[in-house]
Amino acid sequence: MQTHKRALRRPRGQMSKINRLLPFTTAPLYHALQLMATGDAARFHMPGHKGEPVFTTYADLFAIDFTETYGTGNLYLGEGPIRDAEVAAACYFEAGDCFFLTGGSTQGVLAMLATAAGAGGSVLLDRGCHKSVCAACALLDLTPYFFSSELIEPFAVPGALDIAEAERQLIAHPEIRAVMLTSPTYYGVRRDIPAFADLCAAYGKKLLVDAAHGAHFPAVGLPTPIAEGADLAVLSIHKTLPCLGQGAVLLMGDRIDRRGLRENTALFGTSSPSYPILSSIDLARAYVEGPGHIAYLRAATACEDLRRFVDARTRFSALGTGDFPDLDPCRLTVSTAGTDMTGQALSDALWSEFGVACEMADERNAVFILTCSDSGSSLRRLRRALRKLSRRAQKGEVPHPAAPFPPAERVLSVRQAHFSHHGRVPVETAAGMVCARPVTPYPPGIPLLWPGEKITDSHIELLQERWYNKIDDIYVVITD
Ligand SMILES: Cc1ncc(COP(=O)(O)O)c(C=O)c1O
Numbered sequence: 001m002q003t004h005k006r007a008l009r010r011p012r013g014q015m016s017k018i019n020r021l022l023p024f025t026t027a028p029l030y031h032a033l034q035l036m037a038t039g040d041a042a043r044f045h046m047p048g049h050k051g052e053p054v055f056t057t058y059a060d061l062f063a064i065d066f067t068e069t070y071g072t073g074n075l076y077l078g079e080g081p082i083r084d085a086e087v088a089a090a091c092y093f094e095a096g097d098c099f100f101l102t103g104g105s106t107q108g109v110l111a112m113l114a115t116a117a118g119a120g121g122s123v124l125l126d127r128g129c130h131k132s133v134c135a136a137c138a139l140l141d142l143t144p145y146f147f148s149s150e151l152i153e154p155f156a157v158p159g160a161l162d163i164a165e166a167e168r169q170l171i172a173h174p175e176i177r178a179v180m181l182t183s184p185t186y187y188g189v190r191r192d193i194p195a196f197a198d199l200c201a202a203y204g205k206k207l208l209v210d211a212a213h214g215a216h217f218p219a220v221g222l223p224t225p226i227a228e229g230a231d232l233a234v235l236s237i238h239k240t241l242p243c244l245g246q247g248a249v250l251l252m253g254d255r256i257d258r259r260g261l262r263e264n265t266a267l268f269g270t271s272s273p274s275y276p277i278l279s280s281i282d283l284a285r286a287y288v289e290g291p292g293h294i295a296y297l298r299a300a301t302a303c304e305d306l307r308r309f310v311d312a313r314t315r316f317s318a319l320g321t322g323d324f325p326d327l328d329p330c331r332l333t334v335s336t337a338g339t340d341m342t343g344q345a346l347s348d349a350l351w352s353e354f355g356v357a358c359e360m361a362d363e364r365n366a367v368f369i370l371t372c373s374d375s376g377s378s379l380r381r382l383r384r385a386l387r388k389l390s391r392r393a394q395k396g397e398v399p400h401p402a403a404p405f406p407p408a409e410r411v412l413s414v415r416q417a418h419f420s421h422h423g424r425v426p427v428e429t430a431a432g433m434v435c436a437r438p439v440t441p442y443p444p445g446i447p448l449l450w451p452g453e454k455i456t457d458s459h460i461e462l463l464q465e466r467w468y469n470k471i472d473d474i475y476v477v478i479t480d
Helices: 017-021 028-037 058-063 080-092 104-117 131-140 163-172 193-203 258-267 275-289 292-313 343-354 376-392 414-418 457-466
Strands: 042-044 097-101 122-126 143-147 149-152 157-161 176-182 206-210 232-236 248-252 331-335 356-358 365-369 422-426 473-477
Touching: 042 376, 080 097, 080 248, 080 275, 097 104, 097 258, 097 275, 104 122, 104 131, 104 176, 104 206, 104 232, 104 248, 104 258, 122 163, 131 143, 131 414, 143 163, 163 176, 163 193, 176 193, 193 206, 248 258, 275 292, 292 331, 292 376, 331 343, 343 356, 343 365, 343 376, 356 365, 356 376
Parallel strands: 042 356, 122 143, 122 176, 176 206, 206 232
Antiparallel strands: 097 248, 149 157, 232 248, 331 365, 422 473
16 A cells, blocks of 8 residues: 555654664664654544654653562452552442453454353353454353444444344343343444333343543543443443553443453463553543543534534545444544446545555545544544545445345354364355355444355355455354
């Protein structure tokens, strides 16, 4: 992919001491990142700090890179200043308690499912869940049942979840121990958590929410999942707040065995959690509880302005400007549907011609994350770029309503399939075979097919049509 020269242009006088001491080839990753960091890109992707951290310099990171020693506290023992920081975060996020995580929401998803469903249990999942949920099913030998959502046109993104279908599944499979939903989604769609909390209460199930993309909600006046009735929720602080990558929190209500949950966070985490990450979670919380609150309200206003701008002044359309209130106010999803440009082509042109990086793109959409860290000039650049690229986009065929990915028959457990003898085959030859790994276009990291599911001709057709360039082969179970 071509890169706009402005994105990598280094402002004068930015050569760091370490660059002067080490030749460029010695630490290629560090130097590549430095070049990106000192360039001039407009970043509408995670981490939420966008390179404008609450921390001041790299040197600070090394200075506070401690371990469990006198005065620093121990994460998994829940003591010392780490615990004080967790208590402050529990209060801010309106939860009964809060545990810090340094393995992202992935660690939290694993710990939540281990605690609420146990090994060998059954769970009811929203089919649009992240691939970390699939990993949890393989590791914990969980049996997943699914419920789905309708696609919102013309975006073809999953909308409201079918709660009636969820209830039918709970009746049909009384062994289900927990229900898990994703809210908000990657595209910013919020789900009706109170309705699911009532359903779970009626059937005696735990409600878990993957709110990886919703850590900024209190900053824009929205409730967190625990306040809406969930038993457990995980938030990637790093995705939308000014926090270092991998910083996340696990929130809980009152019906959870906290000790067991803490042990399960240790089960899936490193025994050397990073103190810079832990403290950046603490700083991010302190920031949004204080001055950052206003900055997020500003980001939400900027996002709303951009939505109106996209609808009024471009050939594209923005999710949420119509009659669609339940949206993350800081997430902009721009659809190219109805033009001859794909979301991916829009994303590539934004980057190569304007140095604007979105969070992700798919066939019909490009998705942008707005946070406290976006400057007025980045926002203006995004606006200008969308306008110019929209002029280039020709009116295309209005797309047919997108067909949902067809349900699949489970013939092996997720765990059996994942740990089976397996190999890779070209997509077009996979009909009749059984998936050994999730088939997951990334981003958004949502598996279309799960391990243990039988692949049919209609799956292959849709994979080739909608994700043509991204998925060439599939891992399948080899039986002989
Ligand atoms: C919905 C959802 N849940 C969980 C995760 C995992 O989060 P993390 O990258 O913080 O481990 C992601 C990552 O993109 C996600 O989109």
